[in-house]
Amino acid sequence: MAILNRENFNGINHRFKVQFFNSLIGYKNVCLIGTKNADKRTNLAIFNSLVHIGSNPPLLGLIFRPRSVERHTYENILNTHVYTINLILEKDIAAAHQTSARYSRDQSEFEASGLVPTYIEGFNAPLVASSPISFGLTLKENIPISSNGTNLVIGEVLWIKYHEEIISSDGFADLTQAGVVGCIGLDAYTKGTILQRFEYAKPDKETRHIQ
Amino acid sequence: MAILNRENFNGINHRFKVQFFNSLIGYKNVCLIGTKNADKRTNLAIFNSLVHIGSNPPLLGLIFRPRSVERHTYENILNTHVYTINLILEKDIAAAHQTSARYSRDQSEFEASGLVPTYIEGFNAPLVASSPISFGLTLKENIPISSNGTNLVIGEVLWIKYHEEIISSDGFADLTQAGVVGCIGLDAYTKGTILQRFEYAKPDKETRHIQ
Numbered sequence: 001m002a003i004l005n006r007e008n009f010n011g012i013n014h015r016f017k018v019q020f021f022n023s024l025i026g027y028k029n030v031c032l033i034g035t036k037n038a039d040k041r042t043n044l045a046i047f048n049s050l051v052h053i054g055s056n057p058p059l060l061g062l063i064f065r066p067r068s069v070e071r072h073t074y075e076n077i078l079n080t081h082v083y084t085i086n087l088i089l090e091k092d093i094a095a096a097h098q099t100s101a102r103y104s105r106d107q108s109e110f111e112a113s114g115l116v117p118t119y120i121e122g123f124n125a126p127l128v129a130s131s132p133i134s135f136g137l138t139l140k141e142n143i144p145i146s147s148n149g150t151n152l153v154i155g156e157v158l159w160i161k162y163h164e165e166i167i168s169s170d171g172f173a174d175l176t177q178a179g180v181v182g183c184i185g186l187d188a189y190t191k192g193t194i195l196q197r198f199e200y201a202k203p204d205k206e207t208r209h210i211q
Numbered sequence: 212m213a214i215l216n217r218e219n220f221n222g223i224n225h226r227f228k229v230q231f232f233n234s235l236i237g238y239k240n241v242c243l244i245g246t247k248n249a250d251k252r253t254n255l256a257i258f259n260s261l262v263h264i265g266s267n268p269p270l271l272g273l274i275f276r277p278r279s280v281e282r283h284t285y286e287n288i289l290n291t292h293v294y295t296i297n298l299i300l301e302k303d304i305a306a307a308h309q310t311s312a313r314y315s316r317d318q319s320e321f322e323a324s325g326l327v328p329t330y331i332e333g334f335n336a337p338l339v340a341s342s343p344i345s346f347g348l349t350l351k352e353n354i355p356i357s358s359n360g361t362n363l364v365i366g367e368v369l370w371i372k373y374h375e376e377i378i379s380s381d382g383f384a385d386l387t388q389a390g391v392v393g394c395i396g397l398d399a400y401t402k403g404t405i406l407q408r409f410e411y412a413k414p415d416k417e418t419r420h421i422q
Contacts, residue, residue, distance in 0.1 A: 001372055001373065001374060001375075002372070002373055002374070002375045003331070003370055003371070003372050004370065004371045004373070005369065005370045006368075006369055006370070009269065009368075009371070012382075014267070015381070015382070016381065016382035017266055017267065017382065018266045018267075018382070019381050019382030019383050020378065020382035020383070020384060021263075021266045021269050021368075022263055022266065023382075023383050023384040023385075023386070024344055024371065024373060024384040025240070025261060025263055025271065025296075025346075026240040026241070026242060026261065026298050026344070026386065026391060026393065027238060027239075027240055027241075027386060027391070027392075027393030027401075027403055028238075028240055028263070029236070029237040029238055029239055029240075030237070030238075031237060048263075049262050049263060050236060050237065051260050051262045051272075051274060052232075052233055052236055052239070052259075052260060052274070053274060053356060053358065053359060053361060054276075054358070054359040054361060055228055055229045055232045055233060056225070056228065056229075057358075057359070058220065058232050059358055059359055060236060061262075061274070061356075061363075063262055063263070063264060063272070065265075085236075087237050090406060093406060093407060093409075094407075094409065094418040095418070097409040097412055097418055098412050098418045099412075100412045101412035101413050101414045101416075102413075102414060103414050104414075107414070112414065120214070133235055133237070135236075140358050141356065141357060141358045143354060143356065143363070145264060145272075145352065145354065145363075145365065146352060147264065147265070147268075147270055147351050147352045147365050147367075148264060148265040148268070148270055150264060150265060152272075152354070152356075152363055154356065154358050156358075157217075157220075157232075158216065158217055159214055159215065159216040159217070160214070160215045160220070160235065161212055161213070161214050162212065162213055162215070162235060163212060163213070164212075164213045167231065170226070170227065170230050171223075171226070171227035171228065171229070171230030171231035171234075172230045172231070172234050172395075172396055172398075172399065173231060173234040173235040173395070173396070174234075174395070175234070175237065175238060175395050176395075176401075180237060180238070181238075181406065182237065182238030182393060182401075182403060184383075184384070184385070184386050184387075184403070184405065185383055185384070187383075187408045187409045187410070187411070187421065188383065188405050188407070188408040189405070189406045189407055189408075189409075190238075190387075190393075190403040190404060190405055190406060191403065191404045191406050192238055192393060192395070192401040192402065192403055192404075193401060193402045193403075193404070194395065194399050194400070194401055195301060195304060195392065195400045195401060195402050196304060196305070196399070196400055197398050197399045197400075198304075198305065198308040198398045198400075199398070200398070201308055201309050201310075201311045201312035202312050202313075203312045203313060203314050203315075203318070203323065205312075207305040207306070207308055207309045210398065
């Protein structure tokens with residue numbers, strides 16, 4: 001085992017450090033955020049910072065980095081107050097990754113990547129048509145993180161589009177059946193296999209498998 | 212495909228809703244947080260809300276829910292200002308899940324779960340000895356989320372303990388080699404397989420595989 005402390009870490013090449021630290025923190029969520037700008041032009045961008053904030057009401061958070069390619073998405077959310085979160089199918093990983101390129105403001109990542117937009121009636125942001133699970137959100141809170149100038153953007157879920165057949169009787173969604181991918185770091189897309197589900201843990205009970 | 216809107220969502224049974232919404236949002240990170248209280252008693256708790264905040268300086272965020280089992284961890288971080296984040300091996304998932312039980316303040320989840328604590332000299336929080344990747348952090352920022360009374364706790368990474376052999380020449384950490392697990396929802400532990408890594412995307416270039 002190696003131990004790297006802050007002094008060693010600071011001395012490392014910037015690109016190596018970004019790859020290293022982004023991948024070493026464990027498996028991450030990966031999703032596509034769909035928005036429209038004030039001129040009704042669509043935008044699609046890949047994120048790996050989705051975090052569950054609460055279930056009642058259903059709230060999701062995303063971290064936005066300053067002055068990055070994600071800036072169009074950030075501006076669109078602040079302007080229109082709505083956005084979609086779309087999980088990614090195994091067959092779509094190359095197209096999804098391509099949305100991370102720094103396209104100009106007047107270029108839609110839908111056209112550039114070949115991913116097809118679709119709409120839910122009355123909701124002003126595009127969904128990814130091939131996504132097996134999509135959420136429609138409205139901006140709830142935009143929280144500045146003073147440590148490094150990023151922002152935590154919190155949205156409230158207004159609707160959820162999903163395949164009913166992946167939901168168990170207890171509400172659990174088996175993402176492995178849906179063909180959804182996860183990621184490691186900034187560029188590795190992963191497929192998951194469920195090792196085990198466990199019952200709700202109690203201090204006086206042995207850990208028990210579900211099924 | 213089914214569409215569930217807010218009205219339908221509100222009508223659902225609470226436990227079903229929590230399972231449904233936690234699992235449907237995609238693959239998540241899962242890790243164990245090691246702390247000590249003011250009486251030097253150790254605490255270990257499982258979290259699935261770790262999020263990358265920045266690489267330079269290295270910052271990680273965690274969501275803390277109010278009045279939950281995670282409260283001991285939260286209080287310990289606020290009191291001692293230090294904590295460890297430990298990724299989980301496949302063989303440790305049952306023990307890791309057991310740390311989510313509501314143990315009393317004077318009971319250590321290390322003893323209850325059988326996971327073994329270890330220490331880095333001069334650092335006042337316990338690591339999980341069997342963890343293939345651990346981080347030592349100092350509290351940097353505690354941000355209240357007014358939407359639902361949760362908190363985003365941001366820590367700065369002081370040291371990283373890891374297996375050197377999983378790091379590629381570009382800095383990428385192959386977690387599949389390290390035997391690290393991810394999760395779906397609140398109780399399903401997953402193993403990952405890398406489908407593909409892609410080069411840094413550019414608007415005028417085709418998406419290209421790494422290797």
